[in-house]
Amino acid sequence: xxxxxxxxxxxxxxxxxxxxxxxxxxxxxxxxxxxxxxxxxxxxxxxxxxxxxxxxxxxxxxxxxxxxxxxxxxxxxxxxxxxxxxxxxxxxxxxxxxxxxxxxxxxxxxxxxxxxxxxxxxxxxxxxxxxxxxxxxxxxxxxxxxxxxxxxxxxxxxxxxxxxxxxxxxxxxx
Amino acid sequence: xxxxxxxxxxxxxxxxxxxxxxxxxxxxxxxxxxxxxxxxxxxxxxxxxxxxxxxxxxxxxxxxxxxxxxxxxxxxxxxxxxxxxxxxxxxxxxxxxxxxxxxxxxxxxxxxxxxxxxxxxxxxxxxxx
Numbered sequence: 001x002x003x004x005x006x007x008x009x010x011x012x013x014x015x016x017x018x019x020x021x022x023x024x025x026x027x028x029x030x031x032x033x034x035x036x037x038x039x040x041x042x043x044x045x046x047x048x049x050x051x052x053x054x055x056x057x058x059x060x061x062x063x064x065x066x067x068x069x070x071x072x073x074x075x076x077x078x079x080x081x082x083x084x085x086x087x088x089x090x091x092x093x094x095x096x097x098x099x100x101x102x103x104x105x106x107x108x109x110x111x112x113x114x115x116x117x118x119x120x121x122x123x124x125x126x127x128x129x130x131x132x133x134x135x136x137x138x139x140x141x142x143x144x145x146x147x148x149x150x151x152x153x154x155x156x157x158x159x160x161x162x163x164x165x166x167x168x169x170x171x172x173x174x
Numbered sequence: 175x176x177x178x179x180x181x182x183x184x185x186x187x188x189x190x191x192x193x194x195x196x197x198x199x200x201x202x203x204x205x206x207x208x209x210x211x212x213x214x215x216x217x218x219x220x221x222x223x224x225x226x227x228x229x230x231x232x233x234x235x236x237x238x239x240x241x242x243x244x245x246x247x248x249x250x251x252x253x254x255x256x257x258x259x260x261x262x263x264x265x266x267x268x269x270x271x272x273x274x275x276x277x278x279x280x281x282x283x284x285x286x287x288x289x290x291x292x293x294x295x296x297x298x299x300x301x302x303x
Contacts (some may be wrong), residue, residue, distance in 0.1 A: 021196070026205045027282025034287065 009049065015041040206275050213271040213301035215253060220284055220294050223262050227291035236292045237264050244283035248276040263297060271301055 016038035023032035151168065153159055222237045245252055245268065246302055253269035276283055281296045 020201065024200055026285065027204065027279045028286040030287045031281070031285075 006046075006049070009042055009046045013046060014040060016042055182197055182212050195226060206279075209273050211271045211273050211301075213303065214269060215302040216250075216268040216271045217265065217298065217300055218268055218296070219259070219263060219265045219298035221261075221263050221297050222294045224291050224293070233262065233292075234258060234264070236289055237294065240284065240289050240292060240294055241266065243288055244280055247283050248272055248280050250276070250280075267302065272299075 016035045020032050020035035020039055023029075023035055150164060154161065154164060154168065220237065220241070222233055222240075224233050224236060227236065234256065241252060242257065250268045250270055250272055252266050253285075254267035256264050256266045259265055270279075277299060281299065284294050284296050
């Protein structure tokens, strides 16, 4: 079956190549393209078959004799018990507890240092920047109360201060 | 590094030589070289057949379409209407006449797969005196 497949692939490649050259020689470009496509398909198929055959051979070579594998399994040294210390009595101060306590002390120390450094880095320049940002929403410097001169000035024709009128409306003035 | 056997080197050189000759021959066969032609018109007879084409499409329409496409490749006009000779044969006249390269190109175009379900071949392509 494999031989038939290989022969079919090679035959397709050769026939496609032959007809492609004949078509080119006859100036039949579409036919040449079609046969070129057939050649390409056959070539990819054959190349894939060759690669798979080589991989199969490699796999066969890499197979280990089962008797040897059995001997190696039986003579395998026992694996070391790396977590034996977990099964020790909880009344003893073992490495685990020491590690937890030591780690806690170190992390607390780091947190204290970070806190001290952070508290020292709040500079007056930062406060000034915050003050400038708050200026946009602060009250006017003279307060929200209107004096009589300002109220009377709104009666003059042509005077039209929208903010003052808004304050007058809030205070109940006409 | 693996040593190459002389026989393999020889076979490789032979294969290379055949490939180069083939490419050069193909280049020569597909190269356009135009020359003046004595005749002014040419008679063209083609044979056409169709199988499984669209309904409503006649063989004459398909032949006309393919010939109209092919004459654009050789800058020659159909100087007479395409007439049916029966048995799938059709005749027309091309003007001006084609030189050797254009004839090969026109024959190739007529025999090419341009229109679905249509197969054409040149029966006769000769100068008209």
